[in-house]
Amino acid sequence: MTLKTTLIRSVQLSLTATVLATSFIGSVFAIEIDTLEVRPSLVEPRVSLPANLITVPVVNPGEFFVPPMVDDIPDDMTGDMIRFGRDIFVNTQVYGKRFAGNGLNCTSCHISEGRQPYGGPLWGAYPNFPILRNKSHRVVTYEERIQDCFKFSLDGIAPTVDAPEMVALVSYSKWLSTGAPVGVGLPGRGFATIKKTHDPSSDEGQIIYKAQCAICHGEDGKGKKNRNGIGYMFPPVWGGDSFNRAAGLSKTKTLAQFIKANMPLGAGYTLTDDEALDIAAYIWINFRPDDPRTTFMMNRLAPKKGGGG
Ligand code: HEC
Ligand code: HEC
Numbered sequence: 001m002t003l004k005t006t007l008i009r010s011v012q013l014s015l016t017a018t019v020l021a022t023s024f025i026g027s028v029f030a031i032e033i034d035t036l037e038v039r040p041s042l043v044e045p046r047v048s049l050p051a052n053l054i055t056v057p058v059v060n061p062g063e064f065f066v067p068p069m070v071d072d073i074p075d076d077m078t079g080d081m082i083r084f085g086r087d088i089f090v091n092t093q094v095y096g097k098r099f100a101g102n103g104l105n106c107t108s109c110h111i112s113e114g115r116q117p118y119g120g121p122l123w124g125a126y127p128n129f130p131i132l133r134n135k136s137h138r139v140v141t142y143e144e145r146i147q148d149c150f151k152f153s154l155d156g157i158a159p160t161v162d163a164p165e166m167v168a169l170v171s172y173s174k175w176l177s178t179g180a181p182v183g184v185g186l187p188g189r190g191f192a193t194i195k196k197t198h199d200p201s202s203d204e205g206q207i208i209y210k211a212q213c214a215i216c217h218g219e220d221g222k223g224k225k226n227r228n229g230i231g232y233m234f235p236p237v238w239g240g241d242s243f244n245r246a247a248g249l250s251k252t253k254t255l256a257q258f259i260k261a262n263m264p265l266g267a268g269y270t271l272t273d274d275e276a277l278d279i280a281a282y283i284w285i286n287f288r289p290d291d292p293r294t295t296f297m298m299n300r301l302a303p304k305k306g307g308g309g
Contacts, residue, residue: 009017065123065188079230085173100156104153119261127182131145152250152292153247205275219235222236225234244288256276
């Protein structure tokens with residue numbers, strides 16, 4: 001190999017090591033990109049984050065539960081329901097639109113179709129329900145938990161437990177959990193754990209946001225719409241089309257836990273806990289839809305820290 005090709009090779013290698021973010025940033029300037037194509041595989045099972053998409057390898061292969069492959073969805077009526085659930089989950093703006101009040105999809109927050117360890121995986125959730133929730137001080141079913149994400153994270157309306165959309169989402173969750181032990185609480189559930197070592201500063205957060213997040217989510221936090229105008233390529237992190245004040249991500253700690261493990265997209269675990277908390281504080285001070293559980297005045301005077309939905 002000549003010096004030149006060696007050089008090119010090493011540049012190529014370091015490029016592969018540079019996260020997905022790079023390809024995303026590149027694609028912001030490209031025309032007509034199908035988000036599902038650009039993203040890390042959404043149709044393949046994930047043992048862990050693919051090594052070539054992450055700068056800091058945080059998970060070892062085999063460490064996490066592996067959900068089944070999309071191709072293995074059975075070819076019968078149950079399978080149809082599972083497929084419908086997956087469609088709603090990845091494209092809520094089309095298949096679950098009658099219940100969604102904002103521009104997000106379930107996968108905007110439950111990364112890689114609900115497969116990603118520490119990206120709110122459904123296989124981490126489903127086998128643990130019914131469960132006691134602090135938010136409501138009672139034991140809630142899986143369906144009720146999904147209803148909360150519709151009401152708060154999607155700023156919409158809760159489907160009834162017998163709505164086809166609900167049956168489909170539960171079917172998809174159960175299928176993703178095939179073979180997972182019941183009631184164990186698998187590693188990878190929820191988001192990252194965060195240690196709060198300082199009082200979060202929204203000023204600091206703004207600086208990091210502008211440097212690391214604005215390229216996709218916009219300086220104005222409003223994201224970037226899909227070319228066809230339906231839903232977002234990069235979802236809004238605040239503003240009228242984002243999650244509301246009662247959502248789990250409206251709580252700065254939960255938001256920091258989400259950011260730490262999953263953002264910048266494809267480069268999870270590259271921010272420190274403090275940076276994640278600072279950004280969360282900055283995102284929190286911006287406008288978003290009201291907490292629907294309380295009054296207009298209370299939302300102005302004492303905006304809630306969110307809850308978990
Ligand atoms: C704006 C981000 C966001 C969106 C959109 C969203 N969720 Fe969630 N979801 C969360 C957060 C945050 C939590 C709770 C994390 C916590 O409480 O620690 C959660 C929790 C859940 C849980 C329970 C997880 C567990 O481990 O117990 C389920 C199930 C769930 N969501 C399903 C859905 C479904 C189905 C949709 C789409 C209809 C959806 N979510 C949309 C953010 C979101
Ligand atoms: C390369 C583009 C990209 C970058 C950079 C990026 N994000 Fe995201 N972000 C996304 C995408 C895309 C999603 C939705 C997940 C999906 O559809 O796979 C998302 C989802 C989110 C969500 C949950 C959904 C919502 O709209 O609220 C939050 C919060 C978020 N990002 C915050 C951040 C923060 C904070 C940073 C900077 C540290 C950041 N992102 C950097 C692309 C990016």
